[in-house]
Amino acid sequence: MFRLAYVPGVTPAKWVNVWTERMPGVPITLVAVPAAEVVGLLRNGGADAGFVRLPVDRDGLSVIPLYVETTVAMVPKDHAVAAVDEVTIADLVDDEVFHPLDDAIEWTARPGLPAFTRPATTADAVELVSAGTGILLVPLSLARLHHRRDLTYRPVLDAPQSQIALTWPTDATTDLVEDFIGIVRGRTVNSSRGRTPASPAKKPAQRQAQKPAQNGSGRRAVPAGRKKKGYRPR
Numbered sequence: 386m387f388r389l390a391y392v393p394g395v396t397p398a399k400w401v402n403v404w405t406e407r408m409p410g411v412p413i414t415l416v417a418v419p420a421a422e423v424v425g426l427l428r429n430g431g432a433d434a435g436f437v438r439l440p441v442d443r444d445g446l447s448v449i450p451l452y453v454e455t456t457v458a459m460v461p462k463d464h465a466v467a468a469v470d471e472v473t474i475a476d477l478v479d480d481e482v483f484h485p486l487d488d489a490i491e492w493t494a495r496p497g498l499p500a501f502t503r504p505a506t507t508a509d510a511v512e513l514v515s516a517g518t519g520i521l522l523v524p525l526s527l528a529r530l531h532h533r534r535d536l537t538y539r540p541v542l543d544a545p546q547s548q549i550a551l552t553w554p555t556d557a558t559t560d561l562v563e564d565f566i567g568i569v570r571g572r573t574v575n576s577s578r579g580r581t582p583a584s585p586a587k588k589p590a591q592r593q594a595q596k597p598a599q600n601g602s603g604r605r606a607v608p609a610g611r612k613k614k615g616y617r618p619r
């Protein structure tokens with residue numbers, strides 16, 4: 386069995402599907418875990434590998450950065466931001482912005498005005514945005530995850546971005562972990578770096594040289610219509 390952890394917003398289905406096709410004899414178990422807990426889970430042996438949001442404490446971990454997500458502003462549908470296609474940090478200077486304790490974005494300077502509270506989770510912050518008490522900046526995948534009919538979102542062009550990575554304990558780099566790394570990197574079954582080799586191609590059957598037939602005397606038989614060498618008609 387292979388145990389794969391993932392944080393909110395990450396959708397591991399495409400990699401899991403490849404694993405299922407390529408490794409039918411090894412079941413894969415998905416472990417959904419809050420972003421703040423995934424590193425501890427990996428270090429404690431609760432999963433073999435996991436998708437995390439960077440930055441994380443990399444001590445004892447191997448990390449492969451995968452992709453960067455657009456940062457968006459989640460706002461009520463009647464907010465001024467909803468009337469434009471995209472915004473900048475400067476456009477939000479007069480807005481109260483929630484900064485949840487599990488914020489997925491690493492800020493050097495928080496945008497907008499401090500909100501009246503720091504929600505414990507992004508989900509709690511979304512509820513407060515829906516109540517019209519502020520706005521929230523999150524990675525695009527989290528905006529989609531927490532989609533509500535009364536909310537919308539717009540890209541924030543100059544905001545820091547969240548990056549997704551695959552990570553696992555370095556001293557627990559098993560063959561199964563290597564197999565999953567190959568899948569995430571897009572290696573095919575026939576890849577020279579993959580562990581699962583393709584079935585060797587069968588060599589074409591070689592034609593066996595046909596031995597000339599012999600007559601009963603042990604001499605080579607002469608095909609009909611062909612004359613023996615040196616034969617002359619009388």
